[in-house]
Amino acid sequence: xxxxxxxxxxxxxxxxxxxxxxxxxxxxxxxxxxxxxxxxxxxxxxxxxxxxxxxxxxxxxxxxxxxxxxxxxxxxxxxxxxxxxxxxxxxxxxxxxxxxxxxxxxxxxxxxxxxxxxxxxxxxxxxxxxxxxxxxxxxxxxxxxxxxxxxxxxxxxxxxxxxxxxxxxxxxxxxxxxxxxxxxxxxxxxxxxxxxxxxxxxxxxxxxxxxxxxxxxxxxxxxxxxxxxxxxxxxxxxxxxxxxxxxxxxxxxxxxxxxxxxxxxxx
Amino acid sequence: xxxxxxxxxxxxxxxxxxxxxxxxxxxxxxxxxxxxxxxxxxxxxxxxxxxxxxxxxxxxxxxxxxxxxxxxxxxxxxxxxxxxxxxxxxxxxxxxxxxxxxxxxxxxxxxxxxxxxxxxxxxxxxxxxxxxxxxxxxxxxxxxxxxxxxxxxxxxxxxxxxxxxxxxxxxxxxxxxxxxxxxxxxx
Numbered sequence: 001x002x003x004x005x006x007x008x009x010x011x012x013x014x015x016x017x018x019x020x021x022x023x024x025x026x027x028x029x030x031x032x033x034x035x036x037x038x039x040x041x042x043x044x045x046x047x048x049x050x051x052x053x054x055x056x057x058x059x060x061x062x063x064x065x066x067x068x069x070x071x072x073x074x075x076x077x078x079x080x081x082x083x084x085x086x087x088x089x090x091x092x093x094x095x096x097x098x099x100x101x102x103x104x105x106x107x108x109x110x111x112x113x114x115x116x117x118x119x120x121x122x123x124x125x126x127x128x129x130x131x132x133x134x135x136x137x138x139x140x141x142x143x144x145x146x147x148x149x150x151x152x153x154x155x156x157x158x159x160x161x162x163x164x165x166x167x168x169x170x171x172x173x174x175x176x177x178x179x180x181x182x183x184x185x186x187x188x189x190x191x192x193x194x195x196x197x198x199x200x201x202x203x204x205x206x207x208x209x210x211x212x213x214x215x216x217x218x219x220x221x222x223x224x225x226x227x228x229x230x231x232x233x234x235x236x237x238x239x240x241x242x243x244x245x246x247x248x249x250x251x252x253x254x255x256x257x258x259x260x261x262x263x264x265x266x267x
Numbered sequence: 268x269x270x271x272x273x274x275x276x277x278x279x280x281x282x283x284x285x286x287x288x289x290x291x292x293x294x295x296x297x298x299x300x301x302x303x304x305x306x307x308x309x310x311x312x313x314x315x316x317x318x319x320x321x322x323x324x325x326x327x328x329x330x331x332x333x334x335x336x337x338x339x340x341x342x343x344x345x346x347x348x349x350x351x352x353x354x355x356x357x358x359x360x361x362x363x364x365x366x367x368x369x370x371x372x373x374x375x376x377x378x379x380x381x382x383x384x385x386x387x388x389x390x391x392x393x394x395x396x397x398x399x400x401x402x403x404x405x406x407x408x409x410x411x412x413x414x415x416x417x418x419x420x421x422x423x424x425x426x427x428x429x430x431x432x433x434x435x436x437x438x439x440x441x442x443x444x445x446x447x448x449x450x451x452x453x454x
Binding site for chain 2: 001003006007009010011013014015016017018019020022023025026028029030032033034136137138140185186205206240241242263264265266
């Protein structure tokens with residue numbers, strides 16, 4: 001049996017699969033949306049899992065190092081944050097970055113005037129349309145502020161993943177970055193974010209989000225890229241369904257959340 | 268009313284517009300969850316959660332794209348997370364005791380289409396989760412390569428290469444543990 005015959009056989013057998021009758025998902029979902037009740041999990045397995053998790057967590061909390069790790073560890077999407085001086089769980093950078101990727105260097109306020117050359121050195125510079133073609137997730141743009149417009153720079157670094165970076169320049173000071181928005185898809189990039197000075201919990205669209213202030217050494221698990229911020233401001237991190245978002249801006253928390261909640265697909 | 272119009276109405280908070288979309292896609296979502304989890308109650312939980320999350324994040328969905336791959340992608344991620352939980356282990360353990368041994372099945376039963384499908388499912392369950400996902404999407408739910416690529420958020424070429432590797436592993440497992448499935452074709 002060649003590959004195609006085997007494939008056809010598998011498909012033919014799979015077509016005979018007997019499934020349980022599909023329950024009335026639509027009715028349940030719409031009822032829950034209308035009543036806005038908390039999700040109801042009725043499976044015994046979930047009850048068991050919650051019980052076991054509770055027992056495990058309780059046991060771990062009795063061990064001081066484990067308790068410390070649990071308490072000091074915050075995860076938002078693929079971004080992991082250590083509020084205190086905790087060693088990152090990845091090896092320090094040992095291998096050089098791929099030639100196609102120029103690491104973004106941190107920009108302090110005194111370096112802002114030199115930012116544009118740095119942006120020009122970043123790998124993966126592209127257009128919004130091309131970027132959307134390269135990635136499977138939807139690239140979203142802030143609808144707020146209404147006069148923001150499209151980003152001035154778009155990057156798809158394509159180093160072991162399809163992260164997208166959008167950069168807007170400050171119209172009053174075009175040599176400075178107004179804000180940058182990073183789209184980090186699940187499964188391709190995992191970032192360890194270490195020792196921010198300030199961490200504040202907030203909400204984006206009702207979901208937990210983190211508002212931090214640097215320093216921001218971000219180390220990728222492949223160990224070859226150190227990625228630091230573009231702006232001497234704050235970073236808002238929140239997770240969507242399949243993408244973690246990272247908004248760098250020197251605007252206020254309220255403004256940053258408003259921008260985050262205004263994200264919409266490219267018109 | 269077409270799908271993009273219903274989505275747009277749903278984005279604006281119209282639950283009645285969301286209901287027909289759920290009705291259209293609930294079977295595929297439920298079946299994928301059932302294939303991945305093997306438990307009807309868990310599959311129902313995941314299917315409900317899929318549509319609730321999709322509703323919540325709908326304004327971020329590009330309405331010009333087909334809805335089904337996005338929903339299946341959400342369901343697949345939720346089901347995979349559920350599988351990783353400790354509860355899955357005990358549920359699987361319970362099922363293992365509840366299930367009858369394969370050897371008790373008669374020859375006649377083995378020849379039935381449903382039993383064959385059930386054996387194929389058992390064989391697929393021995394694959395890694397990514398391999399299972401691709402086999403379920405392509406052969407059990409009959410998605411195209413393009414749709415599968417959208418669900419898994421990878422390029423179509425990646426789907427083809429991963430599918431080829433998964434099929435090779437599956438063929439090996441079937442030959443070894445479920446030879447009746449390809450009897451008459453392979454000695």
